[in-house]
Every structure is written in C-alpha cells, then in structure tokens.
Amino acid sequence: MKDHYIRDKCRLCDSEGMEVILPLQKSPLCDAYIHKIRKQNFYDLNLCLCSECGFVQIDAVVDPETIYRDYIYVTTSSSGLEKHFKNYSAEVCELLNLHNSNLTVDIGSNDGTLLKFFKEHGHNVLGIDPSIEAAHRASEIGVFTLQEFFNLNLAKTIKKNYGTADLITINNLLANVDDLKSFLEGIGSLLGQEGVLVIESSYLVDMIQHMVFDFIYHEHLSYFSIQPLIIFFKKFGMHLIRIQRIDTKGGSLRYFWARENSKWEIDESVEKMLANEIEIIQKNDVFYNFKNKINSVKEQMINFLDQHKGEMIVGYGASATSTTLISHFGLDKYLTYLVDDNPDKINTFSPGYHIPVFGSEKIKNSEPEVIIILAWRLKEEIIKKISHDSSIVVLPLPEFKILEM
Helix, strand or coil: CCCCCCCCCCCCCCCCCCEEEEEEEECCCCCCCCCCCCCCCEEEEEEEEEEECEEEEEEECHHHHHHHCCCCHHHHHHCCCCHHHHHHHHHHHHCCCCCEEEEEECCCCCCCCHHHHHHHCCCEEEECCCHHHHHHHHHHCCCEEEECCCHHHHHHHHHHHHHHHEEEEEEHHHCCCCCCCHHHHHHHHHHHEEEEEEEEEEEEEHHCCCCCCCCCCCCCCCEECCCHHHHHHHCCCEEEEEEEECCCCCCCCEEEEECCCCCCCCCCCHHHHHHHHHHHHHHCHHHHHHHHHHHHHHHHHHHHHCCCCCCEEEECCCCCCHHHHHHCHHHHHCCCEECCEEEEEEECCCCCCCEEHHHHHHHHHHHHEEEECCCCCHHHHHHHHHHCCEEEEEEEECCCECCCC
C-alpha cells in the first residue's frame, strides 16, 4: 500500500487548475531523524498555485500516520516558543476578555505548553494530538490530551462529553491538514455560538519576502494567505474578525475567526492586511522571482562548497527546515556531520541522507574548516557559540553570505 498520493485538485475550491510554481528536489520526511539507519522514502516536493482561488499548496500528500505517530518534535525544543505561547495566552485572554473558559481546546497541542498557560488563566483545557510522545509529555504537566487526529466524529464526542468550546486554538497545524473541509466541519460542530477560533500559521507573503523557502516540506501541505481563507471560511458560516502579525516561523499571522451571526465585529486590521496582501501577491512575477532567487542562492552555495572539497564541512542545525535545505541544495554530498543543541536530535541520523548528528561541542573537538548555519533564523545565538572557532562560517539564507568572525 502506498504511503502517499499526489493531489490534483485544490484543497479549498476543488479546481483542477494547479500550476507548479516552485519545483524542489525530492526529499525525505523533514523531521524523521532516526537512531538506527534504515531505508527512508523520498517524496516529490512541488509548490503549486491554484489558478481559480489563488491558494498555494504542495501536491504530495504523505499518510499522517507515517508522519506523526512517532513524531519527536516538541514545543519546548523550539527556541523562544515557550515564551511566545506564554505571551500568546495572555494577549488572547485580554483581547477577547476571556479570563476563564468552560472549555479551551488546542488542536495539535503537542506537549501542552500553550494549554498550560491558558490553564493558569483559569481555563478548563483539553489537548488533541496524535503524537504518542507529545501526549505523554503533556500529561506530565497536567494537560489532559486526547491522542487522536481531529475530525468531525471526534468533535461530536468532545461536544457530548465536555460541551462546546469558548476558544479553539490551532497553531502551526492547519497547514498540515489535507482534508480542510472535513476539518472545518469539525470546528463548526465544536465551537460555541460566541466562541472564537484562533489560528497561527506561517504567512505566504512573509515566506516569499523573507526567503523562508526551507519552510516548505511535506508536513506543510498549505501556505496560507488571507484572501483564499476568507472565501473558504465563509462557506462554513465564519468570518475573519481580526489579524495580528507574529514573528514566529519566519513570519506568521494570528487569525481570529467567529461565526457570522455572533456578537463579534470585524476589526480594521483585516481590511488593512488584505489590501497589502493583494498588492504584493497579485504581481505577475512574484513567484517567478521567488524561484529565481532560490536558484541563485543555490548556485552560489554550490560554487563555494566546490572550492572546499576535501575539507571538513559541517551543518549547524538538525531541524525540519535543514532537511529541505540539504535536499534542494544537494548539501548531503558535502556535509561530514550536523550539530544541534536539542537533546532529542543528538546521536541521531538525518532523514534520508543519514548524516550523523552530534551536540554542538563536537565542533570544538574536530575544528571543521567550514560551518554552514542551516538554522539561519537563529544565527545570532549560534554565532555566539562558535565565534571563537577558526572555521569559515556561511549563511545560506536569506542570501548566501560568508560571515566575518
């Protein structure tokens, strides 16, 4: 049985007008770091644009069971994300005047970090996450978590057992859902009449403008922008009442959705952000230029590495985004090993290419000639750790750059 399929219709509008706007190299599952080397599948990775509704998405869909059951990413392993979620809970409670809640549900709750903070604000909380390890860690901090994939049937069960939700949060998960229609039907069933749905997700405009192409991988099926989502959510009787810009994931948006017949009115932020998006996205050459910039950086990187053949070249960062960079730039041919500060990644092998991963102290012991900062959005804190080394340090994005140390 195949563990994936290629989608030929748009997730939002079912149009068959899907155009490939950014073909990337085949890649393994981005976060499938393993402790013992075994064969791992590689999958097509093409970014596509729907010519009907303007929605951007990838076409290869890997079975969620393959991706998530043994998923090792946890929220607290991501630098700065715990602080972000603490601020997030406080801001949402204040903005919505929601200082207690009969039920706050986080779909894709991971290790329960966000719900822990909502719980401190007096909310009754419930997590939903299929990951065995993440659900276990959530239970250890007192956040009850259903180890399930969210769907309409589960929504009905939760509603029967707990009642409707005053607040539903979805953070960096909606982009991972293939059947968005069924997912929204589940939301519609669970959300209370005056309830609010808050979604955080990376933003297509920021991905393009900040060159965050390494955020394209098989978990992320969708690359959201405001206009297609407004049209899609309207089909389910929901409207966008507020938008906030968020710094996470290279540039994200926090969307606030409510029922059209609820008390919530539309904030001016929606119109302002939508107008700005239309001005940027509707330029005819925006995706063409994005592709060309990526290819230009790739060419510069390969030319540089070819000049250092035979030398020890290592990558700093064993993240999901590192896998896309390694695959599309062909860095596996050059890298001796990777280093990372996440204990869950140390002493593993990278997805597909099986490059060994060590703790960052390995750099001091082996003194590599070249260090590529694969986790380039964390460059400031990484540079502090390697500033005393004699290695040549390279940034791959947002533009190729040799750093002066």
